[in-house]
Amino acid sequence: MASHGVRGRSGGRPTLEEVAARAGVGRGTVSRVINGSPRVSDATRAAVEAAVEELGYVPNTAARALAANRTDAIALVVPEPETRFFAEPYFSDMLKGVGSELSETEMQLLLIFAGSDRERARLAQYLAAHRVDGVLLVSVHADDPLPDLLTQLEIPAVISGPRSAAEPLASVDSDNYGGARSAVEHLLSRGRGRIAHITGHLAVYGAQRRVDGYRDALRDAGHEVDEGLIEPGDFTEEGGRRAMAELLRRHPDVDAVFAASDVTAAGAGQVLREAGRRIPDDVALVGYDDSAIARHMEPPLTSVRQPIEEMGRAMIDLLLAEIADRRPVASRGLGRHQVVLATELVERRSS
Amino acid sequence: MASHGVRGRSGGRPTLEEVAARAGVGRGTVSRVINGSPRVSDATRAAVEAAVEELGYVPNTAARALAANRTDAIALVVPEPETRFFAEPYFSDMLKGVGSELSETEMQLLLIFAGSDRERARLAQYLAAHRVDGVLLVSVHADDPLPDLLTQLEIPAVISGPRSAAEPLASVDSDNYGGARSAVEHLLSRGRGRIAHITGHLAVYGAQRRVDGYRDALRDAGHEVDEGLIEPGDFTEEGGRRAMAELLRRHPDVDAVFAASDVTAAGAGQVLREAGRRIPDDVALVGYDDSAIARHMEPPLTSVRQPIEEMGRAMIDLLLAEIADRRPVASRGLGRHQVVLATELVERRSS
DNA sequence: ATCACTTGTGGGAGCGCTCCCACACTACCT
DNA sequence: AGGTAGTGTGGGAGCGCTCCCACAAGTGAT
Numbered sequence: 189m190a191s192h193g194v195r196g197r198s199g200g201r202p203t204l205e206e207v208a209a210r211a212g213v214g215r216g217t218v219s220r221v222i223n224g225s226p227r228v229s230d231a232t233r234a235a236v237e238a239a240v241e242e243l244g245y246v247p248n249t250a251a252r253a254l255a256a257n258r259t260d261a262i263a264l265v266v267p268e269p270e271t272r273f274f275a276e277p278y279f280s281d282m283l284k285g286v287g288s289e290l291s292e293t294e295m296q297l298l299l300i301f302a303g304s305d306r307e308r309a310r311l312a313q314y315l316a317a318h319r320v321d322g323v324l325l326v327s328v329h330a331d332d333p334l335p336d337l338l339t340q341l342e343i344p345a346v347i348s349g350p351r352s353a354a355e356p357l358a359s360v361d362s363d364n365y366g367g368a369r370s371a372v373e374h375l376l377s378r379g380r381g382r383i384a385h386i387t388g389h390l391a392v393y394g395a396q397r398r399v400d401g402y403r404d405a406l407r408d409a410g411h412e413v414d415e416g417l418i419e420p421g422d423f424t425e426e427g428g429r430r431a432m433a434e435l436l437r438r439h440p441d442v443d444a445v446f447a448a449s450d451v452t453a454a455g456a457g458q459v460l461r462e463a464g465r466r467i468p469d470d471v472a473l474v475g476y477d478d479s480a481i482a483r484h485m486e487p488p489l490t491s492v493r494q495p496i497e498e499m500g501r502a503m504i505d506l507l508l509a510e511i512a513d514r515r516p517v518a519s520r521g522l523g524r525h526q527v528v529l530a531t532e533l534v535e536r537r538s539s
Numbered sequence: 540m541a542s543h544g545v546r547g548r549s550g551g552r553p554t555l556e557e558v559a560a561r562a563g564v565g566r567g568t569v570s571r572v573i574n575g576s577p578r579v580s581d582a583t584r585a586a587v588e589a590a591v592e593e594l595g596y597v598p599n600t601a602a603r604a605l606a607a608n609r610t611d612a613i614a615l616v617v618p619e620p621e622t623r624f625f626a627e628p629y630f631s632d633m634l635k636g637v638g639s640e641l642s643e644t645e646m647q648l649l650l651i652f653a654g655s656d657r658e659r660a661r662l663a664q665y666l667a668a669h670r671v672d673g674v675l676l677v678s679v680h681a682d683d684p685l686p687d688l689l690t691q692l693e694i695p696a697v698i699s700g701p702r703s704a705a706e707p708l709a710s711v712d713s714d715n716y717g718g719a720r721s722a723v724e725h726l727l728s729r730g731r732g733r734i735a736h737i738t739g740h741l742a743v744y745g746a747q748r749r750v751d752g753y754r755d756a757l758r759d760a761g762h763e764v765d766e767g768l769i770e771p772g773d774f775t776e777e778g779g780r781r782a783m784a785e786l787l788r789r790h791p792d793v794d795a796v797f798a799a800s801d802v803t804a805a806g807a808g809q810v811l812r813e814a815g816r817r818i819p820d821d822v823a824l825v826g827y828d829d830s831a832i833a834r835h836m837e838p839p840l841t842s843v844r845q846p847i848e849e850m851g852r853a854m855i856d857l858l859l860a861e862i863a864d865r866r867p868v869a870s871r872g873l874g875r876h877q878v879v880l881a882t883e884l885v886e887r888r889s890s
Numbered sequence: 891a892t893c894a895c896t897t898g899t900g901g902g903a904g905c906g907c908t909c910c911c912a913c914a915c916t917a918c919c920t
Numbered sequence: 921a922g923g924t925a926g927t928g929t930g931g932g933a934g935c936g937c938t939c940c941c942a943c944a945a946g947t948g949a950t
Contacts, residue, residue: 554907555906566907570908570909574908599906600907603908606906607909
């Protein structure tokens with residue numbers, strides 16, 4: 189029976205109640221000050237803040253989470269193994285943007301890898317326990333069940349790269365269509381007339397939009413689109429090699445190639461060189477992503493850059509808005525839930 | 540599949556109490572089953588498990604954290620900016636080891652960067668709120684206040700790379716002394732007699748131990764140690780260049796160099812080449828870390844490899860033990876709190 | 891003077907768990 | 921017969937917050 193009377197006062201960390209006693213106010217008032225409510229007089233606020241300072245009070249997150257039913261944490265879910273995460277600068281930039289935007293807030297960021305089946309099962313459990321207020325989904329494949337799981341659990345989520353034009357989740361993307369256009373227009377302005385396109389994996393919506401941009405750029409410049417010059421790839425280096433070989437076989441007169449990714453362009457470049465074509469003299473080459481590989485290729489690769497860091501920031505903005513919105517459950521307006529950011533063509537010696 | 544809505548009062552997630560009602564037992568019994576207590580009869584356990592399944596019950600982490608005063612989360616604190624984190628394979632390997640070991644448990648891993656002052660302030664706040672049960676500290680500088688903060692807050696912590704021989708925190712390290720010895724012994728066995736050492740930053744304990752290993756290997760082989768052949772560096776490439784230039788000036792007869800890191804070795808290699816020395820013909824070169832750069836140098840660099848992934852696993856093991864230990868507060872035995880893992884010399888063409 | 895607001899404040903009632911004490915029951919001694 | 925363990929089990933008492941209702945005191949219109 190003596191066990192509790194002592195414990196609170198002398199023992200561990202100070203509680204709200206102790207701060208209240210010290211400041212000579214009620215528990216509710218301290219809570220209001222801590223949470224920045226405007227309905228507190230200046231004098232009271234000062235008294236409470238002094239007590240907080242003196243006692244070194246730090247709110248107990250668990251208690252807050254339990255009472256308020258929120259966690260003040262969001263997760264960045266990477267449906268890839270750690271290895272790829274570290275290999276691709278995409279994630280590093282994204283994380284930088286997300287981190288910088290989040291540092292303005294009280295929110296905590298969790299990084300969760302869901303590459304293996306086991307990790308995915310763990311993630312599902314984690315989400316079911318509602319241990320985060322929202323989720324950032326990057327690099328999601330079209331058939332991934334994760335987005336639907338999130339919808340079902342009613343967890344706010346933002347996806348980078350919508351899965352289709354009708355993506356129900358809030359999303360942030362770069363302007364794939366415009367980026368592709370700028371690449372093709374650049375090649376046209378350099379006097380190239382037989383411009384081929386090696387696509388990305390066409391199950392990815394962004395890859396489709398790049399094809400659309402390619403077609404429209406040609407059409408608007410008065411060229412007719414030769415569908416034979418569009419060769420399907422899959423974003424990989426090997427895919428680039430295969431597609432380029434096929435293009436050279438069917439269309440030996442090709443004088444420019446726009447590849448849907450830098451690594452694809454790298455693969456295409458190898459095949460071109462092996463076939464004795466000089467870059468850019470015989471065939472101009474343009475990639476996409478402006479990754480490190482673009483700068484290190486020989487010759488350095490012209491490429492379409494996406495503002496990845498900015499995309500990370502935009503995702504956070506959307507997600508925080510979504511989380512704040514979740515009170516009026518009915519009013520899920522289809523407002524500004526899709527953000528598209530402009531790309532930029534970085535010209536180098538390959539074109 | 541039928542989620543709930545029948546028994547649940549107002550549509551939220553099922554609670555312990557609801558599971559108890561469904562299984563026809565008391566709240567305490569369900570808690571015991573959930574937490575794997577052995578003091579439950581098989582029949583009761585089965586009934587509870589069935590109810591959990593039917594209701595799709597998932598424990599509320601916040602409530603658990605509040606009642607039990609633990610979070611089931613640990614943090615991996617990286618006192619570096621994100622950029623370096625991604626640049627160095629060290630962290631990637633470490634994270635892999637940590638993640639794999641942790642996936643056996645219910646623990647959640649948080650990745651926290653504390654490169655800037657602002658991030659550090661945030662981290663301090665975070666730790667003061669006791670939002671994690673323990674902390675993994677990697678790549679800590681000797682004068683970092685973080686370890687002491689953790690001690691003061693009584694948060695279990697494990698450090699990679701002790702700050703001194705008297706490191707009070709539990710620590711995991713690779714055998715810097717033995718690694719250095721093996722490098723020097725290898726050079727001796729290749730018939731080299733004038734072996735120089737470019738050190739790491741000597742404020743780092745591990746760098747000192749490598750110097751010790753260098754000295755003892757020579758001494759034990761019957762050579763006398765020429766202190767002039769020990770040139771201070773700082774783990775960087777530029778430091779390697781500077782130190783090598785100095786060595787060549789003072790000791791033109793040097794026929795082997797053991798550098799405290801691969802990048803240092805790379806810097807030294809440049810200077811050697813510029814001075815017209817061939818590697819390994821005129822001067823043999825050995826690095827430390829066995830990083831990607833070692834494989835990509837010309838000629839490929841012999842290097843001492845540290846088992847980083849395994850170090851990550853060992854850190855988790857130590858930390859979990861420390862966390863489990865914290866109940867008998869008095870019995871802070873100075874048991875096996877220091878783990879040292881063996882290194883391995885990877886021989887390549889530079890020696 | 892009354893009424894109707896507004897502003898600031900105190901504190902009760904939970905949130906969903908874990909901990910632990912009390913209480914059956916059983917089994918096996920004396 | 922009574923004692924003395926040991927095993928399962930139920931449920932009270934919190935953990936430290938937020939939410940919200942009640943209420944005092946002030947302000948202005950009637």
